[in-house]
Amino acid sequence: MQQVVAPAFKTCSDCPIRHRAVCAKCDSQELELLEDIKYYRSFSAGQTVMWAGDHMDFVASVVSGVATLTQTMEDGRTQMVGLLLPSDFVGRPGREEAAYTVTATTDLVMCCFRRKPFEHMINTTPHVAHRLLEMTLDELDAAREWMLVLGRKTAREKIASLLSIIARRDALLGTAPPGKELSFDLALTREAMADYLGLTLETVSRQMSALKRDGVIALDGKRKIRVPDMDRLMTEAGDDSDGGYLI
Amino acid sequence: MQQVVAPAFKTCSDCPIRHRAVCAKCDSQELELLEDIKYYRSFSAGQTVMWAGDHMDFVASVVSGVATLTQTMEDGRTQMVGLLLPSDFVGRPGREEAAYTVTATTDLVMCCFRRKPFEHMINTTPHVAHRLLEMTLDELDAAREWMLVLGRKTAREKIASLLSIIARRDALLGTAPPGKELSFDLALTREAMADYLGLTLETVSRQMSALKRDGVIALDGKRKIRVPDMDRLMTEAGDDSDGGYLI
DNA sequence: TCCTCTTTTTGATCTGTGTCAAGGAACGAT
């Protein structure tokens, strides 16, 4: 158990995209390569960015806002498989069709790169390919941590895990003020939280109330969360690690 | 729903490693690079290849046998986060410490590459880095499919999902004879299956019995599985996709 | 072959989370 750590990754100073390799503003050489293939798209809260199976002629990076990657079964059961926060990357070289449905849960701005030239670039610029590999490996670690949450944690631990992931991530990105007491905006509905954690929205609501009653969190309105003691929250999450792999 | 498909990936003819980039026997140029940094290690069933946190000076590819990647909480709750079948890759460039515990569930042979020269190679050989990215993206897709299983499927569907993953994988690798009727060796104990699916071993046993009683599978001994109708199994798994993302 | 150890199966009971249902709070539109 330890304090929220300093960013371990390279942050770009004037844009919110974490990895310089896919950020057009950071490196002059890459700037030239990327400047003419990128463009911005905005979405409003609740809007679907793309449906699973859609043709997708770009890859993208989240500039601001929150989006979710979800998978849905024929009978409607839904599982979130990715949570896209600012600096996260979506899409993959070599895939024309989106594998997951992407939904904006807040107003969202994405920086898109046309796929063909992007693929050409990663094939010719080892540096960029290497960054992309690093990012993908980080995502894989996050997915595996998430599997432990889904498979073995109780409802209460699941909620605490999700809150501590978002809290830590916000702290890293500087969205939340530093210090022992953390405050952040939970940009997810109860239903989205349920889809993240493999629960029902009623169970999410009950456990949020329980954590509030027990003083682990405080709610300002519905979505604004205050965490008086981050260590306490992480203990509730059943998390002995420092969460280094969770983005 | 569709028949078991032909391999979509490039298979190396004279070695079991799927991706040529990490196979020393397939490409003369890479042969020279890899031949002097690789060595083989064998493990017997039940042996732990490495513990989470161990120093790891190699990356490796499974030649034969089955291994598992597991994560364990302080109180002993265990979740499998990766299933390593022949041709799968383990380890990542840039990480000195193993993030997960690797256990051989059968006799196991791994082809190891010393990490430092391997890292050097992926930094200087774009082709290899590109392959590694592809493999990692496939693993990420598999992890996300798995998240749907863990979060939203019933015990019966979970079992059917696991069986159909292994059946399809065996069919692809040619371990199992082709055709509508599939037969394969389930190289996992009930406990390992439970750790994969976020269940208890008793529930796994009960659902295996139920699937057998209902004629979805037949058991020759404890571990040998026969699947009379693969489509039926996939329906039981609640799986509408062709499973293309599951390795 | 018998014995021991591990793995698997099956039974009885308990419990955490899902399901169904109703009401409350927040927020924008008229």
Next chain:
DNA sequence: ATCGTTCCTTGACACAGATCAAAAAGAGGA
């Protein structure tokens, strides 16, 4: 303000899967 809509909370009850327990089935080894 008042309505309508969406999101959230709380309650009562049901049930899938966990837990506890014991017996059965294999798999070596002497």
